Amino acid sequence: MAAAKNVSDETKNEAMKVAKATQKPGQAKEQTKLIAAGIEKGIAEYKKQHKNKARDRDKxxxxDIKAKARTNKTVENDTSEVTAKSTNAHLLPWGLLVISWIGFIGFSLIK
Incomplete structure (x- = not known):
């Protein structure tokens, strides 16, 4: 009975239409109502399963979005570390060149 309370009027009407469409000649109204109730349960179960599948797909x-974001963040961190290391590596030869020229000029001035 709890499931019957959760079924919408639209579902009940749809179930009754299907039950009347498949009604056999000489079939009692009670039988048609029982068939409609079974169809209601089937529709409710289908909607429930569809809702669960949609929830699982959404999860x-x-x-996937979180995993991609983590991957992108990791790649960005790795890229920034490589850039920082290559910037430092790039400055090292220039720094040594400047120091050697200063040393050369200083040595030339002392002589």
Whole structure:
């Protein structure tokens, strides 16, 4: 009975239409109502399963987005570390060149 309370009027009307469409000649109204109730349960179960599948797809999609964000963040961190290391590596030869020229000029001035 709890499931019957959760079924919408639209679902009940749809179930009754299907039950009347498949009604056999000489079939009692009670039998048609029982068939409609069974159809209601089937529709409710289908909607429930569809809702669960949609929820699972949404969870999977969100997990994929989070995983991609983590991957992108890791790649960005690695790239920034490589850039920082290559910037430092790039400055080292220039710094040594400047120091050697200063040393050369200083040595020339002392002589």
């Amino acid at each position: 999977a999609r969100k997990q």
